[in-house]
Amino acid sequence: MPPGDTRQRMIETASRLFQRDGYHATSWRGLVEEAQAPWGSIHHHFPGGKEELGVAAIEAGSDAVAAAITYAFASTRTPAGAIERLFSTSAALMEASGYETACPVASVAVASAHESPALTTASRTAFRRWEDELADRLAAGGVPRRRAPALAGHVMTLLEGALVRARVHGSAQPLRDAGSLAADLVRQAAAP
Amino acid sequence: MPPGDTRQRMIETASRLFQRDGYHATSWRGLVEEAQAPWGSIHHHFPGGKEELGVAAIEAGSDAVAAAITYAFASTRTPAGAIERLFSTSAALMEASGYETACPVASVAVASAHESPALTTASRTAFRRWEDELADRLAAGGVPRRRAPALAGHVMTLLEGALVRARVHGSAQPLRDAGSLAADLVRQAAAP
Numbered sequence: 001m002p003p004g005d006t007r008q009r010m011i012e013t014a015s016r017l018f019q020r021d022g023y024h025a026t027s028w029r030g031l032v033e034e035a036q037a038p039w040g041s042i043h044h045h046f047p048g049g050k051e052e053l054g055v056a057a058i059e060a061g062s063d064a065v066a067a068a069i070t071y072a073f074a075s076t077r078t079p080a081g082a083i084e085r086l087f088s089t090s091a092a093l094m095e096a097s098g099y100e101t102a103c104p105v106a107s108v109a110v111a112s113a114h115e116s117p118a119l120t121t122a123s124r125t126a127f128r129r130w131e132d133e134l135a136d137r138l139a140a141g142g143v144p145r146r147r148a149p150a151l152a153g154h155v156m157t158l159l160e161g162a163l164v165r166a167r168v169h170g171s172a173q174p175l176r177d178a179g180s181l182a183a184d185l186v187r188q189a190a191a192p
Numbered sequence: 193m194p195p196g197d198t199r200q201r202m203i204e205t206a207s208r209l210f211q212r213d214g215y216h217a218t219s220w221r222g223l224v225e226e227a228q229a230p231w232g233s234i235h236h237h238f239p240g241g242k243e244e245l246g247v248a249a250i251e252a253g254s255d256a257v258a259a260a261i262t263y264a265f266a267s268t269r270t271p272a273g274a275i276e277r278l279f280s281t282s283a284a285l286m287e288a289s290g291y292e293t294a295c296p297v298a299s300v301a302v303a304s305a306h307e308s309p310a311l312t313t314a315s316r317t318a319f320r321r322w323e324d325e326l327a328d329r330l331a332a333g334g335v336p337r338r339r340a341p342a343l344a345g346h347v348m349t350l351l352e353g354a355l356v357r358a359r360v361h362g363s364a365q366p367l368r369d370a371g372s373l374a375a376d377l378v379r380q381a382a383a384p
Contacts, residue, residue: 022303024216102302106356110294111214111303123360150369153357157370161353164298165345168315177342178349185373 007045009035015057019102023054023111023119054108055122061104062126069133079141080187083155087179090159091172099170103163131156142190151189158182199237202227207249211294215246215303215311246300247314253296254318261325271333272379275347279371282351283364291362295355323348334382343381350374 013035017026028050032042046052072085094101109123134152139145162178205227209218220242224234238244264278265271285293301315326344331337354370 021307022214022216024214025303025307103356106360107302109360110299110356111217115213115217120360120362124362127357127360153366153369154373157350157353157357157366159353160356161349161351164295164302164352164356165319165349168298168301168312168319170312170316174345174349177345181346181377 006035006037006041010037010042010045010053011056011060014053015060015104018054018057019104019107020097020100023108051116051118054116054119058105058108058119058122058126061108062122062129064104065126065130066133069130069137073137073141078187079138079143079190080183082137082141083186084179084183086155087159087162087175087182090163091166091175091179094163094166094175095172099167101163102167103160106160106163127156138186138189141186142192143186144189147189151185154185155182198227198229198233202229202234202237202245203248203252206245207252207296210246210249211296211299212289212292215300243308243310246304246308246311250297250300250311250314250318253300254314254321256296257318257322258325261322261329265329265333270379271330271335271382272375274329274333275378276371276375278347279351279354279367279374282355283358283367283371286355286358286364286367291359293355294359295352298352298355319348330378330381333378334384335378336381339381343377346377347374 010031014026014031017031017034031050031053032039046056048055068086068089072089073079073082076082076085105123105126108119131149131152134155135148138151139148143151158178158181159175162174165174166172202223206218206223209223209226223242223245224231238248240247260278260281264281265274268274268277297315297318300311304311323341323344326347327340330343331340335343350370350373351367354366357366358364
């Protein structure tokens with residue numbers, strides 16, 4: 001298969017296993033086997049080993065959440081509706097995974113913050129990107145510009161916290177509840 | 193030293209390392225060394241090994257957060273003030289740890305949900321306990337009883353999400369921001 005496929009499949013597999021089992025519980029060997037990647041090409045794609053793959057998984061997670069934000073705003077007519085859609089998409093993913101999904105960045109970041117500056121930097125960059133993107137879109141949707149960054153922060157806090165509670169409770173309800181609250185906050189902030 | 197001390201120190205050390213490094217990255221050997229526990233007595237205290245210690249760490253974390261809730265309500269005059277204190281206590285702990293603290297339950301639960309029913313059950317029990325405790329205290333503080341459970345859920349979502357964002361950003365600001373929002377929500381719900 002083309003080399004690009006191997007690299008991409010390694011990243012997708014890593015992201016899924018990091019979310020399900022955590023970064024540390026996922027062994028390099030298990031990853032290679034699950035991705036059905038040829039051993040020979042792996043060190044070519046990730047000479048930095050698991051840490052380099054961790055950074056790639058964080059960057060892929062960053063792209064995926066940014067795309068979910070873009071989709072939510074493109075497919076709804078109000079910023080409150082977009083925020084509600086962002087949470088309902090997460091709720092659907094959580095249910096479809098049997099409650100084994102998690103934030104693709106936090107699942108790597110929280111366990112590795114102590115040991116890897118590269119993973120810490122990649123995670124922080126991803127969170128800032130989402131928060132900036134959300135703030136810009138909220139401001140474009142009618143939220144006063146000066147209030148947009150704090151509101152974007154609240155939305156991200158609610159999303160991250162609801163992912164944790166949904167996982168622990170084995171229920172998507174926390175994501176739906178948090179989505180309603182986040183949409184209310186946006187509606188209030190965007191009110192003329 | 194008395195056997196109770198060894199057990200207690202093992203649990204405290206485990207809780208700290210699970211929060212800092214994650215459940216999986218913390219080895220049984222590293223734990224024993226860090227706790228300076230005699231090898232001979234460890235299997236006596238935790239015949240079920242790391243999983244049993246994980247359950248004990250979750251239960252200790254459950255007690256610690258429940259105590260923080262009790263303290264917050266005992267040391268303030270309004271439920272909104274209590275919620276703000278709960279978050280400011282977390283912010284202070286996060287700063288004091290150099291941003292290496294985390295929810296003592298989520299840090300074990302999220303990485304282990306796939307593999308250990310015992311850890312999943314213990315985590316869910318802890319979250320339910322906190323949410324029930326918060327709902328009772330909010331209702332006692334003037335929040336209409338029917339609204340208290342949902343409000344308690346929002347408070348926990350904000351706390352868990354802010355812990356994740358504080359860790360990733362290396363800043364206690366997300367905890368302070370989330371505390372202000374949570375206190376506002378409680379104030380609104382408790383208004384006559």
